[in-house]
Amino acid sequence: MTRSPAPHFSTKQRILDVxxxxxxxxxFAGTSLRLVTSQAEVNLAAVNYHFGSKDNLITxxxxxxxxxxxxxxxxxxxxxxxVPNVVLEEVLRAFIEPAxxxxxxxxxxxxxxxxxxxAYAERNERLRTFLSxxxxxxxxxxxxxxAHCLPALDKEALYWRLDFLAGALxxxxxxxxxxxxxTHADExxxxxxxxxxxxxxxxxxxxxx
Amino acid sequence: MTRSPAPHFSTKQRILDVxxxxxxxxxFAGTSLRLVTSQAEVNLAAVNYHFGSKDNLITxxxxxxxxxxxxxxxxxxxxxxxVPNVVLEEVLRAFIEPAxxxxxxxxxxxxxxxxxxxAYAERNERLRTFLSxxxxxxxxxxxxxxAHCLPALDKEALYWRLDFLAGALxxxxxxxxxxxxxTHADExxxxxxxxxxxxxxxxxxxxxx
DNA sequence: GTCTATATAGAGATAGAC
DNA sequence: GTCTATCTCTATATAGAC
Numbered sequence: 001m002t003r004s005p006a007p008h009f010s011t012k013q014r015i016l017d018v019x020x021x022x023x024x025x026x027x028f029a030g031t032s033l034r035l036v037t038s039q040a041e042v043n044l045a046a047v048n049y050h051f052g053s054k055d056n057l058i059t060x061x062x063x064x065x066x067x068x069x070x071x072x073x074x075x076x077x078x079x080x081x082x083v084p085n086v087v088l089e090e091v092l093r094a095f096i097e098p099a100x101x102x103x104x105x106x107x108x109x110x111x112x113x114x115x116x117x118x119a120y121a122e123r124n125e126r127l128r129t130f131l132s133x134x135x136x137x138x139x140x141x142x143x144x145x146x147a148h149c150l151p152a153l154d155k156e157a158l159y160w161r162l163d164f165l166a167g168a169l170x171x172x173x174x175x176x177x178x179x180x181x182x183t184h185a186d187e188x189x190x191x192x193x194x195x196x197x198x199x200x201x202x203x204x205x206x207x208x209x
Numbered sequence: 210m211t212r213s214p215a216p217h218f219s220t221k222q223r224i225l226d227v228x229x230x231x232x233x234x235x236x237f238a239g240t241s242l243r244l245v246t247s248q249a250e251v252n253l254a255a256v257n258y259h260f261g262s263k264d265n266l267i268t269x270x271x272x273x274x275x276x277x278x279x280x281x282x283x284x285x286x287x288x289x290x291x292v293p294n295v296v297l298e299e300v301l302r303a304f305i306e307p308a309x310x311x312x313x314x315x316x317x318x319x320x321x322x323x324x325x326x327x328a329y330a331e332r333n334e335r336l337r338t339f340l341s342x343x344x345x346x347x348x349x350x351x352x353x354x355x356a357h358c359l360p361a362l363d364k365e366a367l368y369w370r371l372d373f374l375a376g377a378l379x380x381x382x383x384x385x386x387x388x389x390x391x392t393h394a395d396e397x398x399x400x401x402x403x404x405x406x407x408x409x410x411x412x413x414x415x416x417x418x
Numbered sequence: 419g420t421c422t423a424t425a426t427a428g429a430g431a432t433a434g435a436c
Numbered sequence: 437g438t439c440t441a442t443c444t445c446t447a448t449a450t451a452g453a454c
Contacts, residue, residue: 011437027331030238032429044441048431050437114332120380121330122236123323160381160406167380168373176329176376197369204417205410220419242445252421257449259419 012050014040014148017108022062025110027118028058035088059130065102065112066131070138072098079139088149088206092199095142096169100195103173104188117174164201172198211418221259223249229270233320236327237267268339271328274311274321274338279347281307286350297358297415302407304351305378309404312382313397324384359415374411381407 009017018040022031027161033054037044051057076094080086102109120126147158172194218226218321231240242263246253260266284384285303289295311318328336356367381403 027236027238033431034429043429045432046438047442054430068253072354114308114330118315121323121327121383123234129239146393157406160403161410163381164377164407164410167377169365170374171329171379174373176332176372193365194369197366198373200417201370201373201414205414208409208413242449243447253448254422254450255420263448 011042011046015042015047015050016061016064019057020108020115021111022132024114028122053127063116066135069098069102070135073138074141077145079147079160086145086149089199089203091145091149092202096195099169100191106192114172117170120170135161161206168198220251220255224259225270225273228266229317229324230320232270237331256336270324275344278307278311279344282347283350286354290354295354295358298408298412300354300358301411305404305407308378308382309400312400322382326379329379370415377407380394384402
């Protein structure tokens with residue numbers, strides 16, 4: 001019985017991990033493939049071999065995390081829907097907490113939350129189409145359930161409020177705050193506090209007359 | 210009496226205007242000075258002559274708009290404070306509506322709202338320091354007034370809620386929504402609706418128990 | 419203050435050996 | 437699947453003529 005291969009991830013996986021971290025820090029345009037490959041300690045040509053192009057690499061970084069987060073959100077939503085009178089707070093938690101969980105991942109999940117924030121800001125049409133095509137149904141499911149929770153709320157207002165929630169969530173999770181906070185508690189406590197605060201803030205907002 | 214000079218803005222101003230629009234569309238790293246100068250119909254070397262470097266050009270794009278927006282916010286805040294019992298909604302409007310007004314500017318104000326959203330996402334330390342040093346006092350004034358409006362709210366929760374508001378505002382104004390809306394009303398009606406929705410959403414959120 | 423021309427560096431992508 | 441070497445393009449910045 002032979003020994004397993006050397007205890008490092010594959011070239012492809014190392015490129016993905018490093019690219020995610022660098023995209024979070026420097027953005028897509030600001031991250032060169034040379035920086036990625038040197039930090040991943042792989043050859044420059046490996047990116048084009050494994051991903052074909054920089055654009056495809058960006059897409060793959062998204063697919064990896066978004067698949068997991070979207071599935072977690074839908075499972076949590078399904079669970080929240082089980083009770084006879086769906087509780088608004090539970091629906092919001094189903095949306096918020098998988099993002100929180102991501103930013104607590106021991107590996108680079110925290111970086112991805114910032115990558116996601118950048119993706120919104122970039123308004124890259126290719127990326128928007130990819131996200132909308134592949135993960136738009138998740139937002140639509142939440143929108144459907146929220147409409148059920150809040151029958152008095154008109155549809156347009158509901159869409160606005162979902163946008164506000166998404167904006168607040170992305171900002172809070174990516175930790176963009178300009179106002180310096182007093183205490184820098186540990187990461188876990190910080191994120192859990194953020195999630196709890198956002199759930200109560202958003203629940204009140206969704207219920208506003 | 211001689212004719213006034215040709216009816217176009219100065220080279221410097223044209224560069225600023227075009228740069229703002231391009232930064233909004235392609236980001237800072239994604240916008241080359243060549244693109245700026247060709248679109249502004251000025252010579253490539255003019256950027257370095259007038260601004261010294263690309264970084265300085267970025268800073269100047271911010272200074273131009275942020276000065277106006279911050280002053281408008283502070284004036285509106287001052288006005289909201291005049292009444293004996295300060296009304297939360299008025300404070301929120303003082304924060305939100307100058308951003309709205311910007312995005313309705315006939316000139317490139319709408320672009321700047323997106324530039325601002327990018328600035329948050331970029332997490333560029335140079336830019337963050339510049340913004341915090343020059344405009345941090347505006348957020349602190351709002352935070353002080355909100356604390357006065359909501360004496361039962363603890364300080365940390367207040368900071369979180371301000372972050373949520375800033376996130377929601379930036380998203381909504383930059384029009385990041387992934388969910389397609391039914392109607393595409395005119396820009397003005399769209400923005401005014403957004404502001405009104407956000408004021409009521411945020412007011413309820415800030416008042417949440 | 420504006421131009422041309424260029425220095426210098428870095429980018430993404432690919433061909434072809436191993 | 438990984439490497440070296442290189443093509444081609446584009447970037448920021450500046451020197452020096454006008």
